[in-house]
Amino acid sequence: MYKEIKDKIWYLGMNDRTTSLFEAIWPIPKGISYNSYFIDDEKTVLIESMGEAYYSHYIAELKHLLKGRQLDYLIINHIEPDHSGAIKDLRREYPEMKIVGNKKTLDLLKSFYNITEKTLMIDEEQTLNTGKYTFRFFITPMLHWPETMFTYEVNTKTLFSGDAFGSYGALNGGIIDYETDVAEYRSEMRRYYVTIISKYAAQVQSAFKKIGDTEVDMICPTHGPVWKELVGEVFEAYDKYSRNISDSGVTIVYGSMYGHTAQLADTIALKISQSGVKEIRVFDSSHSDISYILSSIIHYNVVIIGSSVYNAMLMPNIEKLIDAIKDRKIQHKDFASFSNYSWAPAATKRFDYFAEEIGWQKLDPTIIQKSNEADENRESEIDKLCSYIVERVNSNPL
Ligand SMILES: Cc1cc2nc3c(=O)[nH]c(=O)nc-3n(C[C@H](O)[C@H](O)[C@H](O)COP(=O)(O)O)c2cc1C
């Protein structure tokens, strides 16, 4: 699939609608695209390449764009195999092609593909001129691999950003944001961020510092649509996520075997909703993939987690969730918990310990129910908790 997206800059990518789990972990029910870019200058340039499985289609399209010319440069912003598996075949096809990367890229190029010849090591002081166009490089380590960098074409102000600003979801014909319905890509960009990038929030901020006030007209990531009209919105979203700034709203997640904890979740959601809050998302952790839950958690400022007690611990998916939150160091949330038990109410302690460890603001009271027992205080406790939650939602600046 190819298309000229700017003067002599071509999108060249593939849609994958057959892989179920990206990185063998994250569900991609709407698929994913692998994007590379071809620049038809005096020298010919490819930015990123392709996974091995797509090589035969990819090379046919690349040859079509090259119209019999040689490929002069391959710039690698990110060498994860979803973008680089085709390199060995490409090198065979274009033996003179120079592979451009930073020191860490070239280390990884050797360890993945045993390629050490015809490489060009660049750093941030260097530029690469290909005729009409000039490329400069922002080395942005750990977005999300050590070699990751941005390549910037100076004349067209085009930022080739690697995985940063990418989204899940195969492309639906439209390649540039204004050519497609972006609603789903917006939320899939956030889910991509939380699954792939969020552990490196500090490095996102360093990358922003590095690009400083460099003007960006178009962002060309390795997955999902090219951003043109929404460049400002996309930068702002990444800035917010990486600084833990949340929109006003509530994520409620629960783990429940026999429905008692689930009932509490719905009671709490209903109460909050009756105060006029619309931004509430309720997830059953046994049903919704953790990536969707984490995406909601970074989106909204209040997080409420419930669990039945399971072998003196939380339900396994809830344990997994709190570990994932800790791993990503997600900050600045207001937090409440609820639980159901039958003989030893072990959940509260675990939730309190978690809140303390992560540094989230705990809202009281904690709601605890024993099996299906009625408790005359419970309703007023839920009312009290929900009024604090609504207060936190309404006082969030965004
Ligand atoms: C495998 C298993 C382990 C459990 N472990 C505990 C426990 O350690 N402490 C406790 O109080 N209840 C324990 N329970 C009981 C449930 O937490 C309790 O029945 C609760 O009401 C279930 O809530 P739910 O309907 O939301 O699933 C366990 C139940 C099961 C099936």
Ligand SMILES: [Fe+2]
């Ligand atoms: Fe990657």
Ligand SMILES: [Fe+2]
């Ligand atoms: Fe990628």
